[in-house]
Amino acid sequence: MNSQTDFTQRTVEYEILLARFKELLKKNTYKYTIQREVILETLYKSDEHLTPEALHQLIKEKFPELKTGIATIYRTLSLLEDSDMVTSLSFGSQGKKYELGAKEHHDHMICTKCGTITEFVDEAIEERQHRIAEEFGFEMQDHSMQIYGICKNCKKLRFIYD
Amino acid sequence: MNSQTDFTQRTVEYEILLARFKELLKKNTYKYTIQREVILETLYKSDEHLTPEALHQLIKEKFPELKTGIATIYRTLSLLEDSDMVTSLSFGSQGKKYELGAKEHHDHMICTKCGTITEFVDEAIEERQHRIAEEFGFEMQDHSMQIYGICKNCKKLRFIYD
DNA sequence: TTAAATTTTGATTATCTCTATCATTAAGTC
DNA sequence: GACTTAATGATAGAGATAATCAAAATTTAA
Numbered sequence: 001m002n003s004q005t006d007f008t009q010r011t012v013e014y015e016i017l018l019a020r021f022k023e024l025l026k027k028n029t030y031k032y033t034i035q036r037e038v039i040l041e042t043l044y045k046s047d048e049h050l051t052p053e054a055l056h057q058l059i060k061e062k063f064p065e066l067k068t069g070i071a072t073i074y075r076t077l078s079l080l081e082d083s084d085m086v087t088s089l090s091f092g093s094q095g096k097k098y099e100l101g102a103k104e105h106h107d108h109m110i111c112t113k114c115g116t117i118t119e120f121v122d123e124a125i126e127e128r129q130h131r132i133a134e135e136f137g138f139e140m141q142d143h144s145m146q147i148y149g150i151c152k153n154c155k156k157l158r159f160i161y162d
Numbered sequence: 163m164n165s166q167t168d169f170t171q172r173t174v175e176y177e178i179l180l181a182r183f184k185e186l187l188k189k190n191t192y193k194y195t196i197q198r199e200v201i202l203e204t205l206y207k208s209d210e211h212l213t214p215e216a217l218h219q220l221i222k223e224k225f226p227e228l229k230t231g232i233a234t235i236y237r238t239l240s241l242l243e244d245s246d247m248v249t250s251l252s253f254g255s256q257g258k259k260y261e262l263g264a265k266e267h268h269d270h271m272i273c274t275k276c277g278t279i280t281e282f283v284d285e286a287i288e289e290r291q292h293r294i295a296e297e298f299g300f301e302m303q304d305h306s307m308q309i310y311g312i313c314k315n316c317k318k319l320r321f322i323y324d
Numbered sequence: 325t326t327a328a329a330t331t332t333t334g335a336t337t338a339t340c341t342c343t344a345t346c347a348t349t350a351a352g353t354c
Numbered sequence: 355g356a357c358t359t360a361a362t363g364a365t366a367g368a369g370a371t372a373a374t375c376a377a378a379a380t381t382t383a384a
Binding site: 109111118120122124125128129132133136137138139140141142143144145146147148149150151152155 | 271273280282284286287294295298299300301302304311313314317
């Protein structure tokens, strides 16, 4: 690999994440590659939920010398998702959007006008979800909740454009 | 149209739904067609969440004389979804499943082994969702919640096959 | 009731997302 | 450093959904 590759703005939090990733790879006899790290890093730096396509674009811009193929993006995202390091949100025919799942669990509020995703956590809901799964004899692996609507900002704009 | 078409088992509830649909069509200067009605009716009679493909199969079996094309299924489902008469659940690359949205609102518990969808309603969660949207100045249009995991039945089978 | 205007349909092609394949390249191991 | 194994990029393939378009059906208006 090119040791000149620019990994700026590394935080302690990221270093811990990376260590966890390397450990995960080792445990499964997967190999550490620069492509995998760059994907993790790009997800980490992005505050947004990224589609595989968007992630690919970002990486091509930032690390053009790697010539990372879209297949590697998909493969790595699957790997990360299987290992619970990232989670995805489905948008039907619009595909999936991914985010690093190392953070605290949260739900999503999605604006149907501008597509912006706002995150939130609500303990009461989390708690009810567990209770409901239990009631049904269901072994919960994951859950997701989305609230669809029009965000504060678009509500303002509506008066101008509609 | 063929007035011989067999519309058995019509309930009052369905008649109301159909009237609502016809009204919707008229309001938007869409035309009433037998294909559109058959799609609505098939969704109504099905207790399951249907993929466009499954819906197409059902309709081909029940109304072979119509020779309904898959494109019409997609078009009509979009129309119904845009008008909030049906809602869809996304399964990433596995496409969408549709259900009539005229019933009481409910959430979903999805088995990641067998794909079965169990519906449930929880007032506490419904209430919290409204409150959260309000807090963010968000105008809620819809919401969906999914709990993913392994259902009671598959949990039993796991001991045998895994 | 019929003719004109307009929309919908079915068949087909195109597109988009994602997965599989495979020869080449790169990591990990000794 | 050589060997073993896995990962990569390019590309083809699969599956779901959307676009196109001529033919057919519905609605409108006379």
